[in-house]
Amino acid sequence: MTELQASLKGAGKLSLNWGYLNAIANGTSAIDLGALALRNLDDARQFVREYGFDLDEPAAAALIRRAHCEAVEFIRGTFLDPDQAGLIPAEVSEPEEVLQLLVYASLRGQQVDARRMWACAVLKVMHGIFYIDNNLKLRHFHAIRAQVFGTLDEVIRHDGERHYLTDGDICLPLLHYDRKDNKGRGSILLKLLQKAAYLAADIFDHLGVRLVFATRCECLLALRTLQRAHLLSVTNVDAERTRNTLLDLDAAKQVFCKYRAQLEHAEGYPLDLLRQMDAELAEIAQPQTRCDNPHSGSGFNSMQVTVRKMIHVQQLDAAPEQDYDVGFFFEYEIQLMDEASYQRSLSGPASHEEYKRRQVDTARTRVFGRDLLRWIEGQHAG
Incomplete structure (x- = not known):
């Protein structure tokens, strides 16, 4: 058995991902992150194992692939116009290995920023799908x-x-x-x-x-x-x-107490009396x-x-x-x-339609993030 010795010397440079650690320490939601902090595919495999999937099991890999396909289709169908469906890079929408998205979501740089943002968006939706499937x-x-x-x-x-x-x-x-x-x-x-x-x-x-x-x-x-x-x-x-x-329960109590005897002695169903009570309620009720x-x-x-x-x-x-x-x-x-x-x-x-539209706008902003939204607008303008 190898003897353990206290040390801060590692194979590489001692560095900290301050943004990622800040999210963990201060409770930032995963859906509001703009990047992950994985170094390579080996790192990604360990991340997935701790997330809960044993990649040695064929069924686990199949579940991940299905969730990826569902996430891409959800984004295209819910957050993008039909003419924007092709904006998702093929490396993200059709990767050779879905785990690669975790690495893409961690890489920064002018040439890979768009890919990182799209990978993050797809992974956020996949995360929601996994929660639904495992409730x-x-x-x-x-x-x-x-x-x-x-x-x-x-x-x-x-x-x-x-x-x-x-x-x-x-x-x-x-x-x-x-x-x-x-x-x-x-x-x-x-x-x-x-x-x-x-x-x-x-x-x-x-x-x-x-x-x-x-x-x-x-x-x-x-x-x-x-x-x-x-x-x-x-x-x-x-x-x-x-x-x-x-x-307004306080106002309703006043109106009800005033008309209770009439309600109790009314012949048939007293709808007209109830409407009269509503009119008085509207006059004295607080919003x-x-x-x-x-x-x-x-x-x-x-x-x-x-x-x-x-x-x-x-x-x-x-x-x-x-x-x-x-x-x-x-x-x-x-x-x-x-x-x-x-x-x-x-x-x-x-209306419910307007309510749904506001829901979609909120979810789109959180999934894409403002940088990706600006990128999409730039592509449309171009």
């Missing part, structure tokens, strides 16, 4: 979806084409009921690429429902209905992710601004609650003494809107 919770997605909607279906009932929200006591008619059964892979990837950590576990809207009522006061009653059915409680709501730009999503447009109003639900799946390798299945928490979203807010969301700055 263990999503491997149980069918069980998750069945259990989440199994509970929701108990309170969201339908009679013909009409849907109602009911806890067995009051019954609120829905104008629109939108159910998200699955967030598409491209949408997940786009959302990851906007986040500093870009972890698949940070995507909270894989599943969810949007409940649209005629009035905001009905949204208040819907909140009560969901609470009484225990779908919403202080223990299962992610408080940090609650977004309320719809209801609600708890929405830190930078991509939401002006005029978008909703109450969005992220709910944690314990999911149970059977564990195939459970110990003999374990007589209960494995549980983990999965988060899904419930969104409440009134008709006016919903109509505004269909067009203009508050």
Whole structure:
């Protein structure tokens, strides 16, 4: 066994990559880096091994190649115009060995800067793809979806084409009921690429429902209905992710207390009275601004609650003494809107199309970086 001796002498010059070490020490996200710090292919292979891939396994190499192809197609289809698809250098879009991209992403110099920037962009997207593919919770997605909607279906009932929200006591008619059964892979990837950590576990809207009522006061009653059915409680709501730009609860309390007796004694469903309550609410309510999503447009109003639900799946390798299945928490979203807010969301700055465009712009800037964006503009101008 070789005896170890303390020493600072190495085979080469003692140098530090200050930018890379600063990113590690100060928590800079990988998606915001402009370069890696690998010296050669041997370095790249060790990097990949510690990342989690055993390159001696043919399946691992195949996974990396598939992720590379998906990343290139995602960039071309999402961030580039059709006439810009050829801007990605062939060395990056069709490398003889995908590992070479790690070396390309580490080399600086006037002749290789464009290649480095494109290699970084592709690797950033590949990193997001690997997080999606290795999110263990999503491997149980069918069980998750069945259990989440199994509970929701108990309170969201339908009679013909009409849907109602009911806890067995009051019954609120829905104008629109939108159910998200699955967030598409491209949408997940786009959302990851906007986040500093870009972890698949940070995507909270894989599943969810949007409940649209005629009035905001009905949204208040819907909140009560969901609470009484225990779908919403202080223990299962992610408080940090609650977004309320719809209801001023203090003002709503004043209006509700004023009209509660009339609501209780009304014949039939008191929609006109609820609209009158909404009009008074609008006069005294303060604007609600708890929405830190930078991509939401002006005029978008909703109450969005992220709910944690314990999911149970059977564990195939459970110990003999374990007589209960494995549980983990999965988060899904419930969104409440009134008709006016919903109509505004269909067009203009508050529309989903504009929201998506702002998402793409943010992700493009983070993946490409400003230097590559300027390079692309220069090619277009030329």
